[in-house]
Amino acid sequence: MKPTRLILIPGLGSEPAPFLVIADGGVRERGMLALDAVERPELMRTVAVAPGADVTIRWLDLPPGGPAQQRAAALWMLKDSLAAPADRLAVALGPVPAAGQPRLVAVVGLSLLQAWTDYLDALGVRADAIVPDALTVPEPEDDDRLNAVAFGPAMALRGRGFAASAQPDLVDLLAGSRRVTPIEDGDAVEQSLIDAALSPPVNLLSTQERVRGVSRRSWGLAAALGGLLLVSPLVLVAAAAARDDMSARADAGRARAEIARAAPDLADRPDPVEALRQRVRAAPPAGGAIAATAALFAAVEGVQGAELDLLIVDPAVGMKASVTHADYEDMQLISRAMRANGLQVTETGTLDDRGRIVSDITIGSVR
Structure with a gap:
């Protein structure tokens, strides 16, 4: 061997x-x-x-x-x-x-x-x-x-x-x-x-x-295929055979159908998939914004050299922040500290600024 x-x-x-x-x-x-x-x-x-x-x-x-x-x-x-x-x-x-x-x-x-x-x-x-x-x-x-x-x-x-x-x-x-x-x-x-x-x-x-x-297929395709799979194994066979040929219009139609079921008020939006994502991202974190802010300050302070540059709390867009830090692994430490408080950190962008790293994040509840 x-x-x-x-x-x-x-x-x-x-x-x-x-x-x-x-x-x-x-x-x-x-x-x-x-x-x-x-x-x-x-x-x-x-x-x-x-x-x-x-x-x-x-x-x-x-x-x-x-x-x-x-x-x-x-x-x-x-x-x-x-x-x-x-x-x-x-x-x-x-x-x-x-x-x-x-x-x-x-x-x-x-x-x-x-x-x-x-x-x-x-x-x-x-x-x-x-x-x-x-x-x-x-x-x-x-x-x-x-x-x-x-x-x-x-x-x-x-x-x-x-x-x-x-x-x-x-x-x-x-x-x-x-x-x-x-x-x-x-x-x-x-x-x-x-x-x-x-x-x-x-x-x-x-x-x-x-x-x-x-x-490029994102949650829209996952929703479409997942919905088909849960309906019938026979439809599954057809979906497996045809998935490589599915057009963007067919994907969008299935995604709209799933969203119409889960969130009817979003179905008529120009981009209902993105509207649903924004709703999830904007959902208030566990314990409210004050508790989430306190947890974020504590998590950032717990990482040597990390600094909180920007914090936005807006009912329309959710809770967002920018953190400057030295190593890419720092965000893992911050994420784990937030998760311990029932909060989920999602990185939406990363920029290397003259030897320092700037990470844009959103904060929501662990789901």
Whole structure:
């Protein structure tokens, strides 16, 4: 068996990455990969484990169909839980389940996925697969239990049909009535990582180029295909055969039909899809603008060198801000701090201004 390299992507892009080299089911080598290393790592199959706090993981009852249709259906089912537009998301599917069983789905922002691949490039490696840390935790046998493994400052949780990563103070909230069982045995954690590297439960890279290639289709197409899939498997077959030939008028018609059902007052707008997006973006954040503003100030102050340049609170456009910071990873820290307060940060623009980075963001509730 050819060796496999397992890399743990750290929470901060300036930190080195722990790695294992797996051969014949055991660990042949372990160490740290540094960003400033002179020698480049040996070429081999590489699986990276990424922080899972910003990865949405669900088990969904998807209708029959090909991968493209099931990804579209998954996006449509999760539309209320995802703040970013469809063209900024990568959707990965787990193995095809047995008949009647839900399928594993993982969704991550393309910008974050690109940041991870850029980090790995800086280490001198190219990943064949990227797996969120929560999916490396062994699934418990009991429905009322969650297994937990610490990855840096975050806790990865795994239950029956459940996986998520969060800060330790949110574990009880996520667990609910389920009992949390920490896995602290280093050998057990290492073995679960080895198992995930040899057989990744999902690969976030599997649709990266596909998503980029269809960036113009956005939520309108996801709504159209998702709506068709939920209506009839027979219509699904027709949609799969004809999707590459669908005209812009047909896409717009389906999108209008979905919007007319969900928000009738927007159906007659010149661009109802964009009107619906604006409504979602302008929705008031949890706790109101004052609580959101306080959370944003605290999150920005918690990142060294970050400054809040602009803050706009307008019922028509929602809550927007501009933040100046030093590293691209800073926005991940701010986003995680806001998420801990029930708020979602979405980057709408990034500008490199003479060595400083200016990020435009919108702030809304975690949905």
